[in-house]
Amino acid sequence: xxxxxxxxxxxxxxxxxxxxxxxxxxxxxxxxxxxxxxxxxxxxxxxxxxxxxxxxxxxxxxxxxxxxxxxxxxxxxxxxxxxxxxxxxxxxxxxxxxxxxxxxxxxxxxxxxxxxxxxxxxxxxxxxxxxxxxxxxxxxxxxxxxxxxxxxxxxxxxxxxxxxxxxxxxxxxxxxxxxxxxxxxxxxxxxxxxxxxxxxxxxxxxxxxxxxxxxxxxxxxxxxxxxxxxxxxxxxxxxxxxxxxxxxxxxxxxxxxxxxxxxxxxxxxxxxxxxxxxxxxxxxx
Amino acid sequence: xxxxxxxxxxxxxxxxxxxxxxxxxxxxxxxxxxxxxxxxxxxxxxxxxxxxxxxxxxxxxxxxxxxxxxxxxxxxxxxxxxxxxxxxxxxxxxxxxxxxxxxxxxxxxxxxxxxxxxxxxxxxxxxxxxxxxxxxxxxxxxxxxxxxxxxxxxxxx
Ligand SMILES: Cc1cc2nc3c(=O)[nH]c(=O)nc-3n(C[C@H](O)[C@H](O)[C@H](O)COP(=O)(O)OP(=O)(O)OC[C@H]3O[C@@H](n4cnc5c(N)ncnc54)[C@H](O)[C@@H]3O)c2cc1C
Ligand code: FES
Ligand code: FES
Numbered sequence: 001x002x003x004x005x006x007x008x009x010x011x012x013x014x015x016x017x018x019x020x021x022x023x024x025x026x027x028x029x030x031x032x033x034x035x036x037x038x039x040x041x042x043x044x045x046x047x048x049x050x051x052x053x054x055x056x057x058x059x060x061x062x063x064x065x066x067x068x069x070x071x072x073x074x075x076x077x078x079x080x081x082x083x084x085x086x087x088x089x090x091x092x093x094x095x096x097x098x099x100x101x102x103x104x105x106x107x108x109x110x111x112x113x114x115x116x117x118x119x120x121x122x123x124x125x126x127x128x129x130x131x132x133x134x135x136x137x138x139x140x141x142x143x144x145x146x147x148x149x150x151x152x153x154x155x156x157x158x159x160x161x162x163x164x165x166x167x168x169x170x171x172x173x174x175x176x177x178x179x180x181x182x183x184x185x186x187x188x189x190x191x192x193x194x195x196x197x198x199x200x201x202x203x204x205x206x207x208x209x210x211x212x213x214x215x216x217x218x219x220x221x222x223x224x225x226x227x228x229x230x231x232x233x234x235x236x237x238x239x240x241x242x243x244x245x246x247x248x249x250x251x252x253x254x255x256x257x258x259x260x261x262x263x264x265x266x267x268x269x270x271x272x273x274x275x276x277x278x279x280x281x282x283x284x285x
Numbered sequence: 286x287x288x289x290x291x292x293x294x295x296x297x298x299x300x301x302x303x304x305x306x307x308x309x310x311x312x313x314x315x316x317x318x319x320x321x322x323x324x325x326x327x328x329x330x331x332x333x334x335x336x337x338x339x340x341x342x343x344x345x346x347x348x349x350x351x352x353x354x355x356x357x358x359x360x361x362x363x364x365x366x367x368x369x370x371x372x373x374x375x376x377x378x379x380x381x382x383x384x385x386x387x388x389x390x391x392x393x394x395x396x397x398x399x400x401x402x403x404x405x406x407x408x409x410x411x412x413x414x415x416x417x418x419x420x421x422x423x424x425x426x427x428x429x430x431x432x433x434x435x436x437x438x439x440x441x442x
Contacts, residue, residue: 035331
């Protein structure tokens with residue numbers, strides 16, 4: 001294991017972002033991904049370890065002018081318990097690991113770990129969320145916003161630069177007609193890395209589904225949006241025929257692989273089953 | 286060895302001042318440096334809950350937490366749950382219900398059960414099961430564990 005030469009625990013965002021500009025920094029949040037990855041030798045420490053958990057204004061959920069904002073240090077437990085978190089996000093939080101892990105795991109850590117199976121990512125894709133990336137440029141903090149759907153480039157890989165801190169996730173606060181559901185596989189609800197997860201949401205009004213967004217987890221190198229499924233559903237009444245066609249479109253959208261947890265055939269089968277199940281949930285609203 | 290950092294935190298009601306390597310886990314600090322062997326090491330990767338402790342009033346897996354992050358925090362381990370040699374009611378209830386076999390999972394199980402009841406004094410059996418999902422026991426089959434926690438909830442509710 002590589003040695004850490006310096007440990008810092010800044011308490012302001014600008015100090016944290018400034019520290020990143022010189023390079024060679026490993027960011028520590030809840031540590032629930034970092035610790036096992038270091039122990040298993042799958043990654044090593046940079047010379048500086050920066051604990052961001054002491055940065056105050058990176059925690060919590062707020063709503064302002066139709067926008068919901070979740071700080072990167074907000075834990076999965078806090079999301080699970082918050083009235084300001086949309087139901088689909090709370091469902092994913094409820095199916096996340098164990099209580100002890102949820103108490104430590106942060107939203108920013110889940111996104112930056114960039115696992116195709118990251119459970120908070122799926123509902124955030126359904127909510128069409130963006131991430132805020134902060135860096136230090138010419139003596140001041142600069143923040144850029146990027147849509148989450150363009151954030152991931154491969155397993156563990158994102159468009160975030162090493163000098164950037166993911167400070168928050170933002171999305172339009174869903175309106176009163178918004179209905180969304182999340183479903184992940186596994187024999188137990190928790191402590192199970194998703195073999196497949198599906199999230200579906202949109203405005204369900206007068207029996208028709210609009211602004212539909214569909215997301216799949218653990219079915220490809222990154223979490224992804226289901227474009228064919230969305231096109232199939234947009235503006236439709238959720239009849240048995242539409243639901244059936246959408247479940248098949250979902251199988252075209254997702255290209256799962258064989259791995260130690262499940263075969264491609266099984267994953268493809270689950271995608272159709274979950275898509276159908278979630279659409280039936282929406283219809284019953 | 287990695288650089289050290291100075292920590293000041295409260296452990297089971299007492300102040301601790303100590304220097305630790307920044308890549309040390311809280312579990313290693315407790316067991317190997319502070320000689321508190323109640324908190325157990327089993328999987329070392331967040332799956333089993335044997336290492337569960339309370340930090341600032343919420344439970345976490347101490348095998349995943351960096352000791353460096355304890356600075357300024359308040360920690361309770363199984364050693365701090367009862368009062369001296371007097372067992373905490375949750376511990377007594379586990380004894381009374383025969384909920385302990387080899388005992389290896391129990392410090393984590395009892396810390397987690399106690400936390401759940403503090404969070405929600407009207408805990409249902411279903412909520413107990415969900416809340417204890419991160420605590421794996423190879424011996425008991427869980428039924429008597431749930432009985433022990435249910436007795437406490439009944440007593441308080
Ligand atoms: C037993 C167990 C069960 C689990 N179950 C699940 C599950 O059901 N679903 C699931 O999705 N995940 C699960 N996980 C994975 C993990 O808990 C989550 O991904 C968690 O959200 C990571 O957050 P963290 O704060 O612990 O991240 P850390 O481990 O602190 O960091 C993760 C990575 O992100 C980087 N990082 C963190 N914050 C930022 C930031 N703000 N800006 C830039 N980079 C940052 C870190 O440098 C690191 O590379 C599980 C893990 C364990 C050990
Ligand atoms: S030893 Fe920490 S969870 Fe198993
Ligand atoms: S009593 Fe033996 S592991 Fe639980």
